[in-house]
Amino acid sequence: MIALSLAEIAEVVGGQTHDIPDPSVQVTGSVVRDSREVEPGSLFVAFVGEHVDGHDFAEAVVEAGAVALLASRPVGVPAIVVDDVQSALGALARHVVRRLGATLVALTGSAGKTSTKDLIAQVLARKAPTVFTPGSLNNEIGLPLTALSATAETRFLVLEMGARGIGHIRYLADLTPPKVGLVLNVGTAHIGEFGGREQIAQAKGELVEALPSVEDGGVAVLNADDPLVRAMASRTKAKVILFGESGEADVRAENVRLTDSGQPAFSLHTPSGCSEVTMRLYGEHHVSNALAAAAVAHELGMSADEIATALSEAGSLSRWRMEVTERPDGVTIVNDAYNANPESMRAALRALAAMGRERRTWAVLGKMAELGDEALAEHDAVGRLAVRLNVGKLVAVGGREASWLQLGAYNEGSWGEESVHVSDAQAAVDLLRSELRPGDVVLVKASRSVGLESVAQALIETGAEGEVAAR
Known part of the structure; x- marks a missing residue:
């Protein structure tokens, strides 16, 4: 952040200074909400969450180098106290951007x-x-x-x-x-x-x-x-x-x-x-x-x-977004498990089809969240698209929405063992560990709440351990 004194910050956010011997002291480091990210000169923003109260870390962050806290109550260490921490954070950002x-x-x-x-x-x-x-x-x-x-x-x-x-x-x-x-x-x-x-x-x-x-x-x-x-x-x-x-x-x-x-x-x-x-x-x-x-x-x-x-x-800077890992045995893992919606799911399936033109392909898919009344139709459509793109095998992971993915594939003509519905991530890992062979391409994708990145990580670690033998 551009250097600002605690007095300046207090004025910008409409806060009161508490336990600050010298209000002219400047924040010269980062503004953070995670106590693990504090560095000398930081301003620590103390949010109250469902499970963690940032105010509880007051002494620890000051010992780590924080100049002060932006807080909603006095905490016995230097702090700028405001009525609403989120609004104060926004006001500070607006002020800094304008400068x-x-x-x-x-x-x-x-x-x-x-x-x-x-x-x-x-x-x-x-x-x-x-x-x-x-x-x-x-x-x-x-x-x-x-x-x-x-x-x-x-x-x-x-x-x-x-x-x-x-x-x-x-x-x-x-x-x-x-x-x-x-x-x-x-x-x-x-x-x-x-x-x-x-x-x-x-x-x-x-x-x-x-x-x-x-x-x-x-x-x-x-x-x-x-x-x-x-x-x-x-x-x-x-x-x-x-x-x-x-x-x-x-x-x-x-x-x-x-x-x-x-x-x-x-x-x-x-x-x-x-x-x-x-x-x-x-x-x-x-x-x-x-x-x-x-x-x-x-x-x-x-x-x-x-x-x-x-x-x-340019490369990919953010994790779990079409993150491609080539295993030593020739299996390619495409970890796109950060999030999913119908548009990104279709794009990922088309990318899988392109990557696997001469290779066997797997689509390990889970729920797309927050689709409301469109959920059934959209999951069904994704399952059907997997078949139309000639994806080798669809593994639908999870509950009701995953069953809709698999049903869409089945109704499109994916019979026998070309599509399967499994209960959870571990079941998907067990299936893939037993059936993957060198040269296969595996796409893993679902909404963030499903946590399918664990499937991708397990498969990457399996390859590193050499557990999958060529068949």
Whole structure:
């Protein structure tokens, strides 16, 4: 964070100082909520959770080097006490962002946010110091913490914004007002909470409504291939730039193809020129993510060649998102178990099919959460798609929703042992350990609550131990 005194922070957040001998002492380190992340000069934010109260760590974090706590009650060590810690954290982030000289880029969408954010960050880092959201910390706590990690040297601040209802993105954009706003897509993630795709579009479009005008440098980057996103052009005062495979897109891809290993390649076309891209990531769905990143980078002054080089060298920065591990015995594990919705599930299955053109493929899938009344139809559709893509074997893991996946596959023609429903992750591991053979490709994917990353990890460890013999 940029250096601020405890007195300044107290004024910004409307708090009272307690047990602070010298209010001129500055916070020069990070702002953190996890006591394990405290470093000399930190400000520790004491949240009260269901199982843990941050105030209980007061003495420990000060001993570890924290200058003070942002707390909701006095704790006997230096603290700035406020009525609402979350609101105070947001106010501090808003203040710091306004003082920074950085260009703030915000993005949202139903699928692909984290992968695209990672691409944008890696591309912009070629131009100037860049700070970006770690993982998927895209809510009212994670977003201000990320913003507060920027320093005086930061030139680009890339923030992922998530939403579970109308008004959420408006709130986040008020905390950290963006200059460039990117909307990737409008899908069915969290449709059970929103009530329909039109409501999701309304919520995602709050980002472009928050942008400054063309005259003030605002830029809305919109997906030309998604009608609900493209329609958001009428909701913003900012300059609009379109990306996609549509011929009308300002930044577009032509000659899209996949390498033999399932990595996308394409010709990148921007208003400033054209260049070739071959990505290190897996799956054709990353083409749209790459185009979104390219559009942002183009608007921020990068050439087509610079963008293409950066995209071609970019890797995956966030865990369990199409994370590919090659075992010594030739088995490939694709760990995409961080989360799942119908759009990302379809994209992952298509990537699996591309990676396994000449190999036997396995799809180990679990529940997609928060789909409401659409849950049965969406799980059934994913099961059917696995069959249509000629996935060798579907392993549906878990309860009711997993049974719908398997039933969809069965009704599509996956009979015999081509699809199976197992009760839990351990049952899936046991099955795969007994049946995998060298050269197989295994995709593991489900909503975060299912915890299928344990399946991927167990299979990776099995390969390292040499437990799977060639047959």
